[in-house]
Each structure stands twice: as C-alpha cells, then as structure tokens.
Amino acid sequence: VEDPKSYVIRMAESKARAIAGQVHPDSLVIGADTAVVDSTAEIGAQILGKPASALEAVEMLQRLRNRTHQVYTALAVLRVIDGSMVTDMCSTDVAMRNYTDEEILAYVASGDPLDKAGAYAIQHEGFHPVENVAGCYAxxxxxxxxxxxxxxxxxxxxxxxDIARACQADLRYPCPIYQNILRGEE
Structure with a gap:
C-alpha cells in the first residue's frame, strides 16, 4: 500500500508530465493532486478518493463524522523547456463536526459530494461539515x-x-502557517 504523501506527489507529477507535450515549450505546467486521508483506520492510513456513487458518499461522510482526518495536496511545477520540476506538499488536519444522517442524505442528494475527494467541500454553502481546521484552509x-x-x-x-494576503482575505481565514509555508518549513 502506497503512503498517502507519496501517492499525491506521484499523482501531481504524473498530471504535470501528462500535458507537458501539449503546451508551448516556454510554459510552466502545474500538476496538483489532493487526497483526504483517514489515518485512524484500523488498517492504517487510507485514502478516500472521490466517491463512485451516492451510497459511497454517504459511507465516507459517516466514516469522517466527528473525527479528525488529514488533507494532503501535492503540487508539481514543471518547466517544459528543460524538464525541471519542483514539488511541494501541504498537509492540513480537519476535524469534522457531528452532523446528522439527515444532513448527510440532504447533502448527498445535492450531488455536490460526488466529485470531491472525501465526499465533501469545506466551502459548501448548505452543508458545513467541518468543525475546525489546523493548517492551510486553502x-x-x-x-x-x-x-x-x-x-x-x-x-x-x-x-x-502578495498571494498569502489575497488568499486570507478571499477565504476570510487568518492562516496560522502561511509564513512557514513561504519559508519552506511546512
């Protein structure tokens, strides 16, 4: 079983390389991959991808309910002209609230979770599944x-x-770690 951090880095690099031949040689290609990871699983860290069905979305949301999980996003920026690539990975702990089964069913019926890793969008207007974020909200x-x-x-x-300031203003979230990220410490 592949480590979730290695997985998102591999996927981001693969996405960047996949389109490198389709763009101008002077281009930069950005590949990204995000995974929701349930690290409290009895079988070890398990990646929760996009649900294949509404039933799987319900099961994922029930599994994450009232627990903390991790969100990993890897970025791979490829300079096409010389093939050089720089990668980085961001990790955030996300504590979910104790939402009800009725809230889950209503959210899943909206169709929103079907194209989301972990079956949720933190920014969804009607379903607010997250209680607390420790790290990068973006x-x-x-x-x-x-x-x-x-x-x-x-x-x-x-x-x-000033991307960090713009991000915090747009998300209305005073990021506690942005300076560390910009220094390469996160």
Missing part, C-alpha cells in the same frame, strides 16, 4: 496557494502580488 479547498507561491519562487518566478 489546501482543504484544493489549492494551497502559499505552497504554489513557494514552488514558483524556487523556480525563480515569485508572484508579483
């Missing part, structure tokens, strides 16, 4: 922009804007 949404800023900076292409 990671749970699906793109840890401070990690992307770090990777681009390592390629000698730091963004001109």
């Amino acid at each position: 990671n749970v949404v699906g793109l840890p922009v401070c990690s992307l800023t770090y990777v681009l900076s390592n390629l000698g292409m730091p963004p001109r804007a």
Whole structure:
C-alpha cells in the first residue's frame, strides 16, 4: 500500500508530465493532486478518493463524522523547456463536526459530494461539515496557494502580488502557517 504523501506527489507529477507535450515549450505546467486521508483506520492510513456513487458518499461522510482526518495536496511545477520540476506538499488536519444522517442524505442528494475527494467541500454553502481546521484552509479547498507561491519562487518566478494576503482575505481565514509555508518549513 502506497503512503498517502507519496501517492499525491506521484499523482501531481504524473498530471504535470501528462500535458507537458501539449503546451508551448516556454510554459510552466502545474500538476496538483489532493487526497483526504483517514489515518485512524484500523488498517492504517487510507485514502478516500472521490466517491463512485451516492451510497459511497454517504459511507465516507459517516466514516469522517466527528473525527479528525488529514488533507494532503501535492503540487508539481514543471518547466517544459528543460524538464525541471519542483514539488511541494501541504498537509492540513480537519476535524469534522457531528452532523446528522439527515444532513448527510440532504447533502448527498445535492450531488455536490460526488466529485470531491472525501465526499465533501469545506466551502459548501448548505452543508458545513467541518468543525475546525489546523493548517492551510486553502489546501482543504484544493489549492494551497502559499505552497504554489513557494514552488514558483524556487523556480525563480515569485508572484508579483502578495498571494498569502489575497488568499486570507478571499477565504476570510487568518492562516496560522502561511509564513512557514513561504519559508519552506511546512
């Protein structure tokens, strides 16, 4: 069984390489992969991907209910012209609230969880499954922009804007770790 961190890095790299031949040679290609991981599983850390059915979405949400899990996102930025690639991975602990079966069924009936890793979207307007986030909120949404800023900076292409400030303003979340990420410490 592949370690979840290795898995998301491998998938992000694979996604970046998959389209490298379809873009201009001067391009940068960004590959990303996010996995929801239940590390309290009796069988060890288990990746919860996108549910294959409504029933599987219900089962995932019941499994995550009132527990803490991890969200891992790996980024792979490929410079097409020379094949150089820089990767980074962000990890966030997510504590789910004790939502009811009725809330689960209503959310699953909306169709929203069927294309989400772990069968939920933290930012969903009607179903607020998360009680607490320890780490990068943007990671749970699906793109840890401070990690992307770090990777681009390592390629000698730091963004001109203050991405960390813009992210926090947009998400209305005072990120406790953004400075560590920008220094490559997370």
